Amino acid sequence: MRNAFEIQGGKKLKGEIIPQGAKNEALQIISAVLLTGEKMTINNIPDIQDVNRLIELLGDMGVEVNRISRSVCTFEAKEIDQDFFNSEAFKTKGGGLRGSIMILGPLLARFGKASIPKPGGDKIGRRRLDTHFLGFEKLGARFDYNPETGFYNVDASNLRGTYILLDEASVTGTANIVMAAVLSKGTTTIYNAACEPYLQQLCKMLNRMGAKISGIASNLLTIEGVESLGGTEHTMLPDMIEIGSFIGLAAMTGSEITIKDVKYAELGMIPDVFKRLGIQMELRGDDIYIPSQDHYEIDTFIDGSLLTVADAPWPGFTPDLLSIVLVVATQAKGSVLIHQKMFESRLFFVDKLLDMGANIILCDPHRATVIGLDKQIQLRGISMTSPDIRAGVSLLIAALSAQGKSTIYNIEQIERGYQNIDARLKALGADIVRV
Numbered sequence: 001m002r003n004a005f006e007i008q009g010g011k012k013l014k015g016e017i018i019p020q021g022a023k024n025e026a027l028q029i030i031s032a033v034l035l036t037g038e039k040m041t042i043n044n045i046p047d048i049q050d051v052n053r054l055i056e057l058l059g060d061m062g063v064e065v066n067r068i069s070r071s072v073c074t075f076e077a078k079e080i081d082q083d084f085f086n087s088e089a090f091k092t093k094g095g096g097l098r099g100s101i102m103i104l105g106p107l108l109a110r111f112g113k114a115s116i117p118k119p120g121g122d123k124i125g126r127r128r129l130d131t132h133f134l135g136f137e138k139l140g141a142r143f144d145y146n147p148e149t150g151f152y153n154v155d156a157s158n159l160r161g162t163y164i165l166l167d168e169a170s171v172t173g174t175a176n177i178v179m180a181a182v183l184s185k186g187t188t189t190i191y192n193a194a195c196e197p198y199l200q201q202l203c204k205m206l207n208r209m210g211a212k213i214s215g216i217a218s219n220l221l222t223i224e225g226v227e228s229l230g231g232t233e234h235t236m237l238p239d240m241i242e243i244g245s246f247i248g249l250a251a252m253t254g255s256e257i258t259i260k261d262v263k264y265a266e267l268g269m270i271p272d273v274f275k276r277l278g279i280q281m282e283l284r285g286d287d288i289y290i291p292s293q294d295h296y297e298i299d300t301f302i303d304g305s306l307l308t309v310a311d312a313p314w315p316g317f318t319p320d321l322l323s324i325v326l327v328v329a330t331q332a333k334g335s336v337l338i339h340q341k342m343f344e345s346r347l348f349f350v351d352k353l354l355d356m357g358a359n360i361i362l363c364d365p366h367r368a369t370v371i372g373l374d375k376q377i378q379l380r381g382i383s384m385t386s387p388d389i390r391a392g393v394s395l396l397i398a399a400l401s402a403q404g405k406s407t408i409y410n411i412e413q414i415e416r417g418y419q420n421i422d423a424r425l426k427a428l429g430a431d432i433v434r435v
């Protein structure tokens with residue numbers, strides 16, 4: 001199996017790149033097709049493992065799936081094969097990705113019961129699901145977890161709207177509860193709701209299907225339950241995490257890159273965080289143009305103290321881009337403290353960057369101080385294994401900037417979230433071979 005990339009680093013890249021549709025939005029939107037028996041047409045679907053697995057799972061459940069092209073798919077969830085939920089196939093496939101947890105809300109809303117194997121996803125620390133189940137319970141569901149089978153079973157024949165204060169602003173948790181609430185009786189109020197663009201897109205689509213959700217983009221959602229939902233068409237936003245990854249890639253490799261049609265207004269503080277690392281960029285129409293730059297200098301706080309880049313629930317900075325910020329900082333002038341507040345095992349990949357010659361002090365599992373090399377010393381190519389999706393891309397960026405050859409193993413981790421990444425980077429001049 002060809003599951004490694006061999007990279008000859010040190011080349012400047014040049015050209016235009018189109019971001020894929022957003023992975024984390026796609027997982028919500030595709031789960032939501034279960035809420036109606038009518039036809040749903042979904043555009044700009046990223047052709048990546050996680051999303052393809054979810055689409056396959058829906059097909060196995062009995063949803064009529066028509067893949068018109070790699071990026072457009074129609075779904076009709078007229079009937080669902082309830083026996084499939086007891087099968088080994090469901091255990092393997094459902095457990096294979098984190099996003100599968102979001103079929104629970106729609107299944108509960110429409111069929112009154114659902115079960116799901118403990119979901120997969122990255123090993124980036126503890127990833128609890130309390131918010132999801134506490135929310136379902138508030139709506140009147142009962143759930144149990146069977147440690148022997150590894151299944152969560154939820155029963156909810158009569159969901160009723162209520163006031164829910166989420167114990168944390170969980171992204172997939174909010175999506176799940178919203179999808180359960182749209183068909184519940186009465187009014188549901190969700191406070192401390194996550195409000196990422198993924199969720200805004202989901203809520204807007206649900207409203208087009210006939211749902212009554214207000215407060216979209218805020219952390220207070222009000223949902224008036226309706227009897228049923230109809231079909232609609234939906235187009236995914238460009239993937240903001242991919243856009244951030246490409247900004248980092250351009251800076252680190254000194255490349256001139258234009259990222260096309262980014263939907264800038266939806267990127268929140270992402271461009272500003274990269275600008276504080278000293279990276280120049282220009283908004284041209286709706287494209288981000290990054291000139292080739294040999295140096296970039298990290299800003300300090302106004303009082304002159306060391307800059308900290310930390311994650312926070314939206315509109316804060318997404319944790320999914322902190323690994324990329326970290327790697328880009330290794331070649332900046334100046335220093336920065338990276339504070340990964342949400343996940344406790346997402347910074348350990350810095351060991352690989354240390355092997356490549358980067359100057360980083362891992363203070364504790366959540367914090368790393370990066371002392372930039374200002375491109376005075378290039379990183380060295382090494383062999384490494386990708387531990388998770390974003391660390392994987394960060395290592396790929398490091399390898400593309402490094403002197404000599406690097407090999408990255410376990411690239412499924414990268415490919416579950418980045419579409420055709422080797423071919424797309426090769427088109428910009430990168431030297432990547434799949435081995």
Ligand SMILES: CC(=O)N[C@H]1[C@@H](OP(=O)(O)OP(=O)(O)OC[C@H]2O[C@@H](n3ccc(=O)[nH]c3=O)[C@H](O)[C@@H]2O)O[C@H](CO)[C@@H](O)[C@@H]1O
Pocket residue numbers: 024027098099126127128168169170171172173313318319320341342343
């Ligand atoms: C499929 C999908 O969409 N995955 C994304 C989703 O995962 P997911 O929805 O699983 O992540 P959650 O938002 O539930 O939580 C992520 C982590 O942050 C912690 N937490 C969360 C909210 C909060 O207010 N305080 C807090 O500490 C949680 O305990 C957890 O450790 O959101 C994460 C956080 O943006 C992203 O990294 C994932 O890429």
Ligand SMILES: C=C(OP(=O)(O)O)C(=O)O
Pocket residue numbers: 024097098099120121122320389390417
């Ligand atoms: C952590 C991520 O994905 P998942 O939640 O699917 O593991 C991610 O997209 O960075």
